Amino acid sequence: MKKITVSAIILLLAGICLSGQDITGTWNGVLVIPGGQLRVDFHITTMDDGYTSTMDSPDQGAFGIPVTSTEFEDRELTITVTNLGIVYKGTLKEDHTVEGTFTQMGQSFDLTLTKAKPDASE
Template identity: 45%
Template structure:
């Protein structure tokens, strides 16, 4: 019985080690024609999932409310409806999110790092 209890404790402890944490600040550079815009995504955990705000320091825009934020199966998705922004990216083992930023028909690669 002690062996089974130990194995179960070890199993659940190891699951926590491999869990991916998306909360925190994520920074990236959006390369648009004629400019590069720094973006910062602030993700927090809520009772119902996740919440986020977006900063565009180069445009002096801070705390833009993100409409939806989801993270499942290593995939982060967020939208900012009033700016027609969509993002989808995959978090890898090195804590880098590689994805695509979409706005008004334009799709631009965007890599986010802590």
């Protein structure tokens, strides 16, 4: 009985830890660049072999930009858009934000992502 209780507690804690690291969903951020700001959105979904995502740049009228690779391991998120020279590297924080750096064509900018709340109609 004691082994079952300990096993149940371990499974419960593992589930809590894993749910706290859910990276799927829509993540929004604002790039502060010379001359203004640009909103950036990443839409991350799970696949059998990992993650896939698309990117939006609403202020530039660009939506559904294909992402080359999306990797998430040990709280580290890396999103690459090869044809645009974009790499985002960030860390999932305890406050459920991702703090990182958005690099495009050699220029780097801080970018903190916040997970969007699901639409009430979903």
